[in-house]
Amino acid sequence: MINNKIQKTFEYIDGITIDDSLLLKSVTDILDAGLKSTWKQEERKSFNLDEQYNIKTSVYDQFEVQPEVVKAIAEQLSFNIHPDHVRYQVLRAGIPKHTDAKRYGIINYIINAGGDNVVTKWYDSDDNVIETRVVEEKKWYKMKTDIDHTIEGMTSDRLMLSISLI
Numbered sequence: 001m002i003n004n005k006i007q008k009t010f011e012y013i014d015g016i017t018i019d020d021s022l023l024l025k026s027v028t029d030i031l032d033a034g035l036k037s038t039w040k041q042e043e044r045k046s047f048n049l050d051e052q053y054n055i056k057t058s059v060y061d062q063f064e065v066q067p068e069v070v071k072a073i074a075e076q077l078s079f080n081i082h083p084d085h086v087r088y089q090v091l092r093a094g095i096p097k098h099t100d101a102k103r104y105g106i107i108n109y110i111i112n113a114g115g116d117n118v119v120t121k122w123y124d125s126d127d128n129v130i131e132t133r134v135v136e137e138k139k140w141y142k143m144k145t146d147i148d149h150t151i152e153g154m155t156s157d158r159l160m161l162s163i164s165l166i
């Protein structure tokens, strides 16, 4: 069972698995499954990500996750989650340095890394890089999101399952 504590900037975790065949592998597949984008236009503006949202090209998006996937994940957590806190997360073309608005951390699983050398960096309050990681696909991990972080080096869509810790 996985708890909701974040003890390190980044760590791979054991004790949670997902059947890969349950997961959708692209934005096209997500849309074809009838799952909806959940990232609001106001939030896009506050992060200066997109002037004009386009579901096919937006640099950041979140989508609903199939109920059976949410259920399979929830059974492996020692805390309660609302289904809204499990999302497919899509990143394109890198993401500017930011601190997440509402979540102190995440439990994530990368379905497609979006390139061979996609780097996640975390910064301290003086703007020094404190940790750098090329996170591997298909491994569960926890990371801190209440300090500045960036993701750089994507050459294609980066698709993840993301559980928000709030």
Ligand SMILES: [Fe+2]
Binding pocket: 098, 099, 100, 145, 149
């Ligand atoms: Fe973030």
